[in-house]
């Protein structure tokens with residue numbers, strides 16, 4: 128079954144705890160936390176102190192998407208704040224292998240994110256070391272953008288890479304995922320779908336999650 132990771136970027140920050148509980152009750156599998164620094168992406172969101180505050184509120188794995196420069200400097204903070212998965216952009220990590228080792232040394236699952244224009248080749252030599260590949264289907268920085276359909280063949284490419292090596296690597300897709308675009312991602316081999324506006328923008332959260340999951 129495909130996992131759904133609601134992005135709290137689209138939640139009402141004035142009642143973040145309630146918003147997290149609500150998607151948990153509605154059947155979410157992960158909580159996706161978008162960390163933006165105003166440098167790697169042109170937007171600023173939340174840091175490890177917010178992660179620490181929400182950690183006790185849910186049993187669900189916290190899937191932390193770091194859209195920041197110098198990720199190595201902040202891995203420890205996010206790991207200690209309670210991240211279960213930390214994903215770093217290949218475009219932001221100078222020594223990606225070292226960054227992955229830093230995450231794993233903290234007992235946290237490690238993932239690598241590719242922007243829409245970044246080729247799958249960028250992770251070919253690190254695929255054995257990671258737990259997740261996150262494919263961006265929008266340019267990172269904002270919620271509510273349109274799905275870039277040209278990324279779909281990349282999902283398939285990553286899926287084939289993972290299968291060829293017989294690995295247990297999750298394939299997550301992030302950006303513009305909704306009930307219409309989700310089937311394209313699932314068909315191409317994604318098993319974790321992030322959705323912000325398509326979940327928090329809806330009145331019935333359970334219905335929103337189910338329709339993205341395709342049930």
Ligand SMILES: O=C(CO)[C@H](O)[C@H](O)COP(=O)(O)O
Nearest residue numbers: 267268270271302303323324
């Ligand atoms: O990483 C992100 C943006 O950089 C968000 O996770 C993503 O955009 C989710 O929002 P939506 O589903 O509304 O596109």
Ligand SMILES: [Fe+2]
Nearest residue numbers: 161192301321
């Ligand atoms: Fe994200």
